[in-house]
Amino acid sequence: MRLLLVEDTEDVAEAIVASFARRGDAVDHVSTVDAAAETICVQEYDVVILDIMLPDGSGTDVLKALRSARKQTPVLVLTARADVGDRVAALDGGADDYVVKPFDLREIHARVRALARRAGSERAGVVEFGDLVFDPAGRSLDIGGSPVSLTRREFSLLEIMLANRGRVIPKERIFDRMFSFNEEEVGINTVEIHVARLRRKLEGSRVQIRTLRGLGYQLVAEH
Known part of the structure; x- marks a missing residue:
C-alpha cells in the first residue's frame, strides 16, 4: 500500500x-x-x-x-x-x-x-487465489497448505498483485505503490527484480505472474 x-x-x-x-x-x-x-x-x-x-x-x-x-x-x-x-x-x-x-x-x-x-473489491481479510492463501494481518502466505516465507518487499508486491488479480498492472503503478518519495535512490527497474524473486517463490503453485511486454504484469491462476 x-x-x-x-x-x-x-x-x-x-x-x-x-x-x-x-x-x-x-x-x-x-x-x-x-x-x-x-x-x-x-x-x-x-x-x-x-x-x-x-x-x-x-x-x-x-x-x-x-x-x-x-x-x-x-x-x-x-x-x-x-x-x-x-x-x-x-x-x-x-x-x-x-x-x-x-x-x-x-x-x-x-x-x-x-x-x-x-x-477496493476485497471484503475478507484473508485472500484465497488458486492454491494461495494470503493473510495480510498475519503476514503469511500458504501455497497448497505449506507456509512460504516472503520478504517485506515480496509481501508488498504480492498484496498489490492480489488486489488486482487477473488485471494487467503497469510496472509504473506497482512502483508507485511499493516505494515512497524518500526512497529516491530506488529506480523503477527494481520492480523487475522483485517480480523475479516473487516468481521463484510461486514456482510449483497454480498461480503465476505473466509479463506482457510493454504493458505490465498479470497475476493469473490455473483452474
Whole structure:
C-alpha cells in the first residue's frame, strides 16, 4: 500500500512510518496542511492517516481539499480530541474512521487494512487465489497448505498483485505503490527484480505472474 501520514508530532510519526515500513508499505510523511495539500495534488494514496491539530491549521482542511477534488481516498483521522462532537464533525466532514490518541499501532494497522479493503473489491481479510492463501494481518502466505516465507518487499508486491488479480498492472503503478518519495535512490527497474524473486517463490503453485511486454504484469491462476 501507499499511505500518506499527516502528523506533526515527530516521535508519533516515526513510530507509525517504521511500523508500516516493516510490513513493506510505502509511507510519505508530511507535518503541515500546506505540505499535505501539495502532496495529494501529485500522488494518489490507498489511505490517508490524518492528524487534526497541525501547526498551520486543521487537518479538516486537508479533508475538505480531498473531498472537494472528488477524491474518495479513505481517511483515518488521528487526534487527541476525545469529544463526541469532534468525532461526529470529522466523520460528517468526510473522514472514514477515527482513532483517539494514545493508540496501539496494531489497531492503526487493522483500521488501515479495513479501509483499504472497503475502498477496493476485497471484503475478507484473508485472500484465497488458486492454491494461495494470503493473510495480510498475519503476514503469511500458504501455497497448497505449506507456509512460504516472503520478504517485506515480496509481501508488498504480492498484496498489490492480489488486489488486482487477473488485471494487467503497469510496472509504473506497482512502483508507485511499493516505494515512497524518500526512497529516491530506488529506480523503477527494481520492480523487475522483485517480480523475479516473487516468481521463484510461486514456482510449483497454480498461480503465476505473466509479463506482457510493454504493458505490465498479470497475476493469473490455473483452474
